[in-house]
Structure formats: structure tokens, C-alpha cells
Amino acid sequence: MHPRFDRRSNTDEKEAAMSLLAIGAAVAGTALLGAAAGFTAAAYTLFNRTIPRQDQLRVDIGEMADMDKWEEYKKFIVPNREWLEKQPLEHVTITSRDGLRLCAEYFPADTPSDRLAIINHGYTGCGMRDSTSISVFFHRLGYDCLIVDHRAHGNSEGKYIGFGIIDRYDCKSWINYVDTRFNRSKKIVLFGVSMGGSIVLMTSGFTDLSASVKAVVADCAFTTPYDVFAHILKRDYHLPPFPVMNISEALCRKMAGYPLTAAQRMHFYTIKFSPPQVLCVGTGVYVKQELDLGKLKEAVYKAYQMYETMRLRFIEDEDGTMYHA
Numbered sequence: 001m002h003p004r005f006d007r008r009s010n011t012d013e014k015e016a017a018m019s020l021l022a023i024g025a026a027v028a029g030t031a032l033l034g035a036a037a038g039f040t041a042a043a044y045t046l047f048n049r050t051i052p053r054q055d056q057l058r059v060d061i062g063e064m065a066d067m068d069k070w071e072e073y074k075k076f077i078v079p080n081r082e083w084l085e086k087q088p089l090e091h092v093t094i095t096s097r098d099g100l101r102l103c104a105e106y107f108p109a110d111t112p113s114d115r116l117a118i119i120n121h122g123y124t125g126c127g128m129r130d131s132t133s134i135s136v137f138f139h140r141l142g143y144d145c146l147i148v149d150h151r152a153h154g155n156s157e158g159k160y161i162g163f164g165i166i167d168r169y170d171c172k173s174w175i176n177y178v179d180t181r182f183n184r185s186k187k188i189v190l191f192g193v194s195m196g197g198s199i200v201l202m203t204s205g206f207t208d209l210s211a212s213v214k215a216v217v218a219d220c221a222f223t224t225p226y227d228v229f230a231h232i233l234k235r236d237y238h239l240p241p242f243p244v245m246n247i248s249e250a251l252c253r254k255m256a257g258y259p260l261t262a263a264q265r266m267h268f269y270t271i272k273f274s275p276p277q278v279l280c281v282g283t284g285v286y287v288k289q290e291l292d293l294g295k296l297k298e299a300v301y302k303a304y305q306m307y308e309t310m311r312l313r314f315i316e317d318e319d320g321t322m323y324h325a
Contacts, residue, residue: 043247046232046244050161051252053158053160054123080132084132089107091106096151100156102150102151102157103149104148105128107145115142115187116145116186116189117135118178121192121195121196122193126153126154128147148171151170163195168205171190171199171203172203175213190203195221197219197221200218201221226241229241229245
């Protein structure tokens with residue numbers, strides 16, 4: 001009988017085709033499951049490396065900065081820290097709106113002053129380790145200083161870092177503490193560097209911000225946490241933001257109690273309501289790693305568009321060449 005009329009041959013071909021489809025589906029399913037597991041693992045790793053309390057900065061400064069220049073900086077950073085530690089500091093505490101004990105060191109001016117600077121450190125830092133030189137600077141200008149430890153940093157309680165979304169309420173509580181203790185007699189300057197810079201910017205967006213706040217200085221604040229984490233994903237894990245950031249968002253919402261994407265929206269939303277006395281300062285650091293000048297320029301322009309006080313925009317590459325952005 002001719003093969004095309006052989007029903008058994010047709011049946012065998014169909015069974016073979018079905019087997020191949022089943023194998024293909026199984027392989028595709030396994031690949032999808034593997035990819036999903038990989039993305040989920042990456043999301044958990046990213047979350048655990050960034051959101052929970054980090055008592056040590058997991059970055060080798062030698063990978064980021066010119067060590068010769070860093071040694072030059074340490075020549076005045078270390079003496080400032082040692083000098084400040086010997087001064088008559090007053091340890092003060094407040095309770096956050098969610099019940100955490102927040103700590104700070106109050107350092108009064110040498111002579112009675114009506115000016116006070118609230119100093120906000122950066123990510124994984126603490127006041128008496130990372131804010132000493134700027135505190136000495138303000139002190140020499142005749143300011144009282146309140147050197148804070150953010151939640152989940154230093155001596156303050158807290159399990160999860162707030163990236164400004166929660167910390168802005170803490171900063172507002174410190175302002176209220178100063179107003180209450182000194183009967184609104186202090187003219188307050190909010191100063192923050194890096195994550196602290198973003199905290200003071202978000203704090204400045206409160207429509208009921210105390211009139212005692214006369215100026216806000218943000219030194220090299222990030223554009224948004226999303227941008228920072230997306231950069232970490234690309235640099236350390238060679239992964240795109242989607243879907244890892246989406247999974248991290250869900251983790252942050254469940255574990256830390258706030259949506260990570262809110263930081264992205266809030267950072268720019270509050271800027272629209274910031275008082276005119278906001279000074280956004282962009283500082284440069286010598287970076288040994290290869291820079292993506294396009295991304296850096298984009299971030300600079302975002303900040304420039306938001307702040308009338310930001311007027312000079314320069315970028316320095318690895319070779320020391322300065323570019324006007």
C-alpha cells in the first residue's frame with residue numbers, strides 16, 4: 001500500500017509531532033521558570049542590598065574614587081571628626097510617627113545664636129561619622145548644629161531605609177523639635193548630602209512646612225531611587241529594570257511599608273512646592289570607572305529643569321576634561 005494511504009504512518013507522524021510539541025513546551029516552560037526564578041532572585045538580592053539597614057557601606061572606596069585625592073580629603077576630615085567628638089555634644093532623641101527612637105547630637109554655637117542647621121547624612125552613613133566636617137563648617141559660621149542619624153542608620157532605630165519617602169516625615173519631626181524646644185526662635189537651614197539631600201528636598205515640599213525653615217541646601221541629591229537601582233542592576237548584574245524592579249517594588253511595599261515607585265514620583269512632585277530658598281548643589285567626584293556621560297548629562301538636566309537656583313552645569317570626565325552640560 002502506498003505510504004500516503006497508510007493510516008498507521010499518519011498516526012505515527014501525528015504522535016511524533018505531538019511529542020515534539022510537548023517537548024518544546026516543556027523546554028520553553030522550563031526556560032521561563034528559570035528566567036522567572038533568576039529575576040526573582042535578582043530582585044531579592046537587590047532589595048536585601050539596598051533597603052534593609054546596612055551598618056556598613058558595601059562599596060570599596062578604592063573602586064570609586066581617586067585614592068590620592070581621598071587621602072588629601074582625609075587630612076581635614078579626620079581632624080574635624082576628632083575635634084568634634086571632644087566637644088560638649090548633647091545627645092537628643094525624638095519618637096517618629098511610627099514609634100521609632102531617632103537620635104541626633106546637638107552642638108550649640110560658641111555664642112548664643114538664632115541660626116541652626118539640621119545636618120542630614122547620606123546612604124548607610126551616620127551623623128558623627130559622615131557629617132562632622134560640614135557641621136564644623138556651620139559651627140564656624142556661628143550656627144547651632146543638629147547632627148541627625150536617619151532611621152535605620154547610626155544610633156537611630158529602624159529596620160528599613162526610607163530613601164526620603166518616610167524620612168521626610170522624620171526630618172519634619174526634627175524641625176518641630178527645634179521649634180518646640182527653642183520657641184520658634186531659630187532660623188533653620190536644612191542641609192543634606194546624597195540621600196540626605198533628597199530627604200531635605202522632599203521635606204521642603206510639605207505645604208505646611210514650618211516658617212522657621214529659611215533655607216534648604218541639597219548637595220548631590222539623587223534624581224530618583226529608581227534611577228539609582230536601575231544603574232546598580234545594569235552595572236552589577238547586567239539586567240534591565242523590568243521585571244526586577246517590579247518585583248523589588250512589591251517586596252519594598254510588603255516588607256518596608258512603602259512603594260519604591262512613590263520615591264520616584266514624590267521626589268519630583270514635592271519639588272514643585274519647594275520654597276524659593278532651595279539651593280540644589282551638584283558636586284563632582286573623580287571616578288575611576290568608565291562614565292556614561294549621556295546618562296550623567298540627562299540626570300544633570302533633570303535637576304537643572306527643576307531648580308531655578310541651579311545655574312552652572314559642568315561635567316568632568318575621567319581624564320579631567322570639563323564639559324558644559
